[in-house]
Amino acid sequence: MSNADLAAPSLLSRINLQRYVVYIGFLAIFLFFAIVLRDSGFLTVRNLSNIVLQTAPVTIMAIGLVFVMSAGEIDLSIGSIVAVSALAAAVTIGQYGMVAGIIAGLGAGFVIGLINGFLVAYVKLPSFLVTLATLGLFAGVSRSMTDLRSIPVTDSLFTGIFGSGSLFGIPSLIWWTVIAIAIAHIVFRETRFGAHVLATGDNARAAAVCGISVPRIRLAVLTLSGVIAGLAGLLYAGRLQAAKYTLGETDLMTVIAAVIVGGTLLNGGKGSIVGALVGSLMMGMLNNGLILMGLSVSDQMIVRGFIILAAVAVSLREKNR
Amino acid sequence: MTGPVLELSGIRKTFGGVTAIEDFSLEIFPGEIVALVGDNGAGKSTLIKIVSGVHPPSAGSIALDGQPVVMSNATMARMLGIEVVYQDLALADQQAVYMNLFLGREPLTALGLLDRRRMIAETEKLVKELDVRIPSAHAAIRDLSGGQRQGVAIARATHWASKLILLDEPTAALGVAETARVEEIVRSLKKRNIGVLIISHSLDQVFRLSDRICVLRRGKQIGVRDTKATDKNEIIAMITGLKQG
Ligand SMILES: Nc1ncnc2c1ncn2[C@@H]1O[C@H](COP(=O)(O)OP(=O)(O)OP(=O)(O)O)[C@@H](O)[C@H]1O
Numbered sequence: 001m002s003n004a005d006l007a008a009p010s011l012l013s014r015i016n017l018q019r020y021v022v023y024i025g026f027l028a029i030f031l032f033f034a035i036v037l038r039d040s041g042f043l044t045v046r047n048l049s050n051i052v053l054q055t056a057p058v059t060i061m062a063i064g065l066v067f068v069m070s071a072g073e074i075d076l077s078i079g080s081i082v083a084v085s086a087l088a089a090a091v092t093i094g095q096y097g098m099v100a101g102i103i104a105g106l107g108a109g110f111v112i113g114l115i116n117g118f119l120v121a122y123v124k125l126p127s128f129l130v131t132l133a134t135l136g137l138f139a140g141v142s143r144s145m146t147d148l149r150s151i152p153v154t155d156s157l158f159t160g161i162f163g164s165g166s167l168f169g170i171p172s173l174i175w176w177t178v179i180a181i182a183i184a185h186i187v188f189r190e191t192r193f194g195a196h197v198l199a200t201g202d203n204a205r206a207a208a209v210c211g212i213s214v215p216r217i218r219l220a221v222l223t224l225s226g227v228i229a230g231l232a233g234l235l236y237a238g239r240l241q242a243a244k245y246t247l248g249e250t251d252l253m254t255v256i257a258a259v260i261v262g263g264t265l266l267n268g269g270k271g272s273i274v275g276a277l278v279g280s281l282m283m284g285m286l287n288n289g290l291i292l293m294g295l296s297v298s299d300q301m302i303v304r305g306f307i308i309l310a311a312v313a314v315s316l317r318e319k320n321r
Numbered sequence: 322m323t324g325p326v327l328e329l330s331g332i333r334k335t336f337g338g339v340t341a342i343e344d345f346s347l348e349i350f351p352g353e354i355v356a357l358v359g360d361n362g363a364g365k366s367t368l369i370k371i372v373s374g375v376h377p378p379s380a381g382s383i384a385l386d387g388q389p390v391v392m393s394n395a396t397m398a399r400m401l402g403i404e405v406v407y408q409d410l411a412l413a414d415q416q417a418v419y420m421n422l423f424l425g426r427e428p429l430t431a432l433g434l435l436d437r438r439r440m441i442a443e444t445e446k447l448v449k450e451l452d453v454r455i456p457s458a459h460a461a462i463r464d465l466s467g468g469q470r471q472g473v474a475i476a477r478a479t480h481w482a483s484k485l486i487l488l489d490e491p492t493a494a495l496g497v498a499e500t501a502r503v504e505e506i507v508r509s510l511k512k513r514n515i516g517v518l519i520i521s522h523s524l525d526q527v528f529r530l531s532d533r534i535c536v537l538r539r540g541k542q543i544g545v546r547d548t549k550a551t552d553k554n555e556i557i558a559m560i561t562g563l564k565q566g
């Protein structure tokens with residue numbers, strides 16, 4: 001075994017499709033729409049910045065899912081957490097003001113995430129089943145919380161911070177996106193916690209024999225995902241100035257697609273926060289472009305489904321290489 | 322001559338009603354390689370688990386550098402300077418070599434962030450000293466050959482072990498050339514004054530590597546021999562029960 005035999009093939013395959021697929025895909029879709037929709041307003045500043053604003057909650061949720069999936073778990077309940085958190089915040093703001101509302105919204109996400117995490121880490125149930133169950137359970141809770149009614153959010157400071165406001169001329173939703181991505185990127189890439197999340201998803205036994213508490217990592221990522229989905233709920237409530245049980249209901253597929261397209265492996269051990277951001281923007285752009293092209297909602301769903309299939313195929317091919 | 326780095330006396334281990342190890346005593350000196358041989362189910366892996374803190378012994382005592390120790394878990398054994406190279410290597414395949422070397426014990430910068438530069442530098446130094454031929458400290462484990470992976474697992478143990486390295490069948494899955502490389506690396510551990518306990522089913526390997534050979538049969542310690550003063554026939558007879566210690 002010499003160095004040369006081993007290095008050569010692995011270096012070639014290292015420059016692989018998977019790592020750059022999100023950037024290539026992003027550019028390709030952008031160029032496609034820029035050309036096809038050049039007369040339909042796709043390239044206007046207003047439309048492009050709208051894409052970023054509309055994508056913010058999905059981008060935020062994707063951050064949580066990068067941690068969860070890198071640890072080898074999944075969180076299907078984020079959509080329900082968004083609705084419960086947004087409703088909890090809206091109801092509490094109406095009665096006790098903004099700060100209490102923020103605490104209620106994030107606290108709801110924290111508690112649901114903690115339940116998910118406890119059942120996965122210490123009762124040792126598969127996260128797929130646990131979060132599938134809490135997805136249904138809390139979808140029910142959000143429906144019964146306000147009898148399917150929409151709750152308006154009138155606190156203008158809240159809707160400014162979490163929705164339509166801006167600071168230094170930059171919309172608050174962009175601030176949230178940039179700050180959340182920056183912090184998450186550093187935590188994921190540059191801290192022990194991030195390294196232990198990856199090791200746990202890669203080989204839980206190896207992590208355990210190296211002294212990493214695998215249950216604690218599993219509890220942490222699922223709780224984190226809950227809190228982050230709670231934040232996404234606040235952003236929805238702020239932007240729409242209301243909360244309803246339907247918030248986040250259809251986001252799960254988009255979030256998973258964004259994360260996988262962004263280079264996070266479905267089976268754990270590898271992930272990218274920046275990739276998830278680009279993946280999320282790509283999904284947002286796709287939505288926007290398909291609407292401008294005049295596709296029906298059902299056609300949009302079909303196209304998105306194909307994109308996710310392609311992304312999963314590339315992701316799994318990489319893992320089995 | 323210094324005293325033994327590891328001293329096991331009267332170790333016994335029962336699982337429920339089953340006796341896996343009975344009355345086992347052994348000393349390992351710094352810089353010494355002791356081979357543990359015996360048929361399947363003889364109790365070799367159980368013994369390693371006792372020394373590495375995974376299983377508490379049912380009876381008997383363990384001393385490190387003359388000090389009696391009670392190890393309640395594997396983390397404690399690691400803190401005392403005992404490292405294990407597991408049969409399945411326990412490496413995170415998609416992570417870089419340097420991340421694996423420091424897994425669970427990553428050094429941090431003043432800001433509390435991972436000190437990658439230090440991890441990479443120490444990995445390169447160690448890999449060079451041990452002559453583990455890997456393409457780079459940045460390579461992912463899955464891009465390495467079986468022998469290189471084994472080399473990384475041994476390098477990790479070497480980096481952290483101050484007293485003892487336990488190897489459970491380190492070459493079971495390797496070809497001839499890779500086995501020879503791993504044996505060289507194990508041999509180079511002598512220079513570091515670390516005690517080595519190695520389990521192997523290959524008597525050829527045991528005779529190439531070890532200073533002493535300890536034979537287990539069905540949990541009983543049949544005997545310990547100086548490698549130079551014995552031969553394969555005697556060891557085989559001890560393993561199979563044709564000869565009592
Ligand atoms: N956790 C356990 N619970 C019950 N019995 C066990 C346990 N671990 C080991 N044993 C028993 O102890 C005996 C010794 O097992 P051990 O794994 O130590 O053998 P070994 O010498 O390593 O064998 P091999 O060469 O096949 O690896 C066996 O009879 C085994 O079934």
Ligand SMILES: [Mg+2]
Nearest residue numbers: 365366367489
């Ligand atoms: Mg064994």
